Amino acid sequence: MHGAAAGSTGCRAQIIYNRMTAKKETIAQRIARLLAERIVSGTLEPGARLRQDHIAEEFAASHVPVREAFRLLEAQGLAVSEPRRGVRVAAFDLAQVREVAEMRAALEVLALRHAAPHLTPAILDEAEAATLAGDKARDARTWEAANSRFHKLILTPCGMPRLLAAIDDLHAASARFLFSAWHSEWETRTDRDHRTILAHLRRGEVDAAAEALGRHVRWIGRRPVETASGRRREAFVIQG
Amino acid sequence: MHGAAAGSTGCRAQIIYNRMTAKKETIAQRIARLLAERIVSGTLEPGARLRQDHIAEEFAASHVPVREAFRLLEAQGLAVSEPRRGVRVAAFDLAQVREVAEMRAALEVLALRHAAPHLTPAILDEAEAATLAGDKARDARTWEAANSRFHKLILTPCGMPRLLAAIDDLHAASARFLFSAWHSEWETRTDRDHRTILAHLRRGEVDAAAEALGRHVRWIGRRPVETASGRRREAFVIQG
DNA sequence: CTTTTCAAAATTATAGATAATTTCTATAAT
DNA sequence: ATTATAGAAATTATCTATAATTTTGAAAAG
Numbered sequence: 001m002h003g004a005a006a007g008s009t010g011c012r013a014q015i016i017y018n019r020m021t022a023k024k025e026t027i028a029q030r031i032a033r034l035l036a037e038r039i040v041s042g043t044l045e046p047g048a049r050l051r052q053d054h055i056a057e058e059f060a061a062s063h064v065p066v067r068e069a070f071r072l073l074e075a076q077g078l079a080v081s082e083p084r085r086g087v088r089v090a091a092f093d094l095a096q097v098r099e100v101a102e103m104r105a106a107l108e109v110l111a112l113r114h115a116a117p118h119l120t121p122a123i124l125d126e127a128e129a130a131t132l133a134g135d136k137a138r139d140a141r142t143w144e145a146a147n148s149r150f151h152k153l154i155l156t157p158c159g160m161p162r163l164l165a166a167i168d169d170l171h172a173a174s175a176r177f178l179f180s181a182w183h184s185e186w187e188t189r190t191d192r193d194h195r196t197i198l199a200h201l202r203r204g205e206v207d208a209a210a211e212a213l214g215r216h217v218r219w220i221g222r223r224p225v226e227t228a229s230g231r232r233r234e235a236f237v238i239q240g
Numbered sequence: 241m242h243g244a245a246a247g248s249t250g251c252r253a254q255i256i257y258n259r260m261t262a263k264k265e266t267i268a269q270r271i272a273r274l275l276a277e278r279i280v281s282g283t284l285e286p287g288a289r290l291r292q293d294h295i296a297e298e299f300a301a302s303h304v305p306v307r308e309a310f311r312l313l314e315a316q317g318l319a320v321s322e323p324r325r326g327v328r329v330a331a332f333d334l335a336q337v338r339e340v341a342e343m344r345a346a347l348e349v350l351a352l353r354h355a356a357p358h359l360t361p362a363i364l365d366e367a368e369a370a371t372l373a374g375d376k377a378r379d380a381r382t383w384e385a386a387n388s389r390f391h392k393l394i395l396t397p398c399g400m401p402r403l404l405a406a407i408d409d410l411h412a413a414s415a416r417f418l419f420s421a422w423h424s425e426w427e428t429r430t431d432r433d434h435r436t437i438l439a440h441l442r443r444g445e446v447d448a449a450a451e452a453l454g455r456h457v458r459w460i461g462r463r464p465v466e467t468a469s470g471r472r473r474e475a476f477v478i479q480g
Numbered sequence: 481c482t483t484t485t486c487a488a489a490a491t492t493a494t495a496g497a498t499a500a501t502t503t504c505t506a507t508a509a510t
Numbered sequence: 511a512t513t514a515t516a517g518a519a520a521t522t523a524t525c526t527a528t529a530a531t532t533t534t535g536a537a538a539a540g
Contacts, residue, residue, distance in 0.1 A: 026324075027493080028311075028493095052523095062495045064304055064493080067304075067308060067522090068308060072311060077402060083266045083269075083522090084500085084522060087522095096402065099403060102400075103347065103350065103402065106346040106349070107343065110342055110346045161339075162317060291490090292491080301524080301525090302526075303525095305523080324531055324532070325531090325532070326491070
């Protein structure tokens with residue numbers, strides 16, 4: 001849903017009301033967007049300090065727009081700020097991943113129910129193509145972009161901007177987890193889930209489609225993985 | 241849910257992570273909080289321009305914290321900003337009220353399902369007291385505060401901070417509408433709805449309670465009212 | 481009388497500078 | 511060895527000043 005690493009959005013409210021106007025982005029928005037990409041993709045690790053002077057220097061700006069960018073990132077839940085003690089990349093544990101998954105499920109189901117009457121065969125074909133692209137993806141970035149496209153395609157026709165913006169933010173939070181846990185060997189169940197949802201939609205079975213989407217988004221799996229140092233640990237998987 | 245007029249929160253992310261710490265609020269947070277009160281209560285009308293220099297002067301601050309306050313208000317959906325063209329109080333039409341109501345219903349139901357196992361008789365008694373206070377309220381402020389308290393009491397035990405913060409923001413948006421449409425003669429159905437929800441919760445009927453809450457929040461009524469100038473028009477009512 | 485154009489005023493956006501707070505580090509004490 | 515403390519360095523938060531953009535309003539042209 002969310003552009004995530006391949007072009008993360010920016011401020012939530014901006015998204016709600018300026019998504020289409022979007023004349024020129026301010027320096028603050030640009031900085032927020034680029035930092036969001038790094039946070040979502042894991043380049044900036046959870047807990048990492050974001051120092052306004054350093055960032056201002058890197059982007060050849062003063063720290064005023066940097067501070068505004070921090071507020072935008074806070075609103076997305078990607079950064080946390082303690083007064084007088086600076087801003088850090090938000091941490092996220094399994095409990096938060098669960099919380100985000102539940103919220104996404106609730107809101108995406110709502111969006112799908114309102115979008116369903118406006119879905120055309122053409123849109124569903126595009127969504128199928130996105131699923132196929134996800135199948136063939138061999139890296140997290142590509143997979144996440146395709147997954148994003150699928151969800152966006154079937155939900156956008158709901159025409160509820162605030163709802164879509166909220167879903168976007170939640171998707172960015174999910175994507176962070178995806179990037180941190182991605183393993184190219186994983187055979188996800190995502191393709192099958194996506195196709196089930198599409199099949200129901202094609203047959204006009206909105207309730208069944210909504211239920212499948214809810215289960216799909218809520219699903220969090222776990223499987224053992226081998227770390228770089230050869231140790232075994234448990235990792236968690238999401239279907240996107 | 242949201243403090244609304246009686247002490248609106250501030251930044252969403254701040255709420256998520258700093259709600260309990262909340263050592264000292266920064267000037268930006270203070271400005272955002274006070275402006276949010278005015279927007280929610282209707283003192284600042286939809287579409288009104290928020291001029292940073294004027295606001296800075298009023299609060300005896302420079303415009304740097306004012307600009308940050310604007311970003312916080314944007315994140316809550318209470319203000320909209322167009323780059324280089326200033327910030328305005330967000331407008332809201334019936335479609336948006338509907339959208340917010342649907343989102344609230346989806347998220348509050350989710351919160352209630354997770355809160356239900358942790359609800360104690362003491363909490364439910366408090367919630368009943370809040371309902372009673374709402375019944376006796378004769379002005380919008382008091383009524384909204386009591387309604388807020390009811391929802392907060394039964395939802396907070398879910399222990400999902402991001403979810404609760406999102407609900408808070410939506411509640412502020414609802415409250416704006418409530419304040420704009422309040423009429424002291426309205427006999428709302430709220431007390432009955434609240435008591436139905438409580439009755440179900442006392443009997444451990446979580447599904448029924450969740451369904452009642454969803455209907456309650458989603459409900460938007462309309463009734464003719466007489467304006468100050470004596471003209472008749474249609475007004476919309478929410479149950480809170 | 482309406483529309484267009486251009487300059488002045490108002491306002492936003494950014495930069496540079498200052499003050500206040502926190503964090504770090506070395507040193508001393510228990 | 512661990513804890514406590516004081517000073518220094520780094521960082522945040524704010525203010526003042528400057529640049530850039532948009533809006534306003536009046537005058538001129540059609």
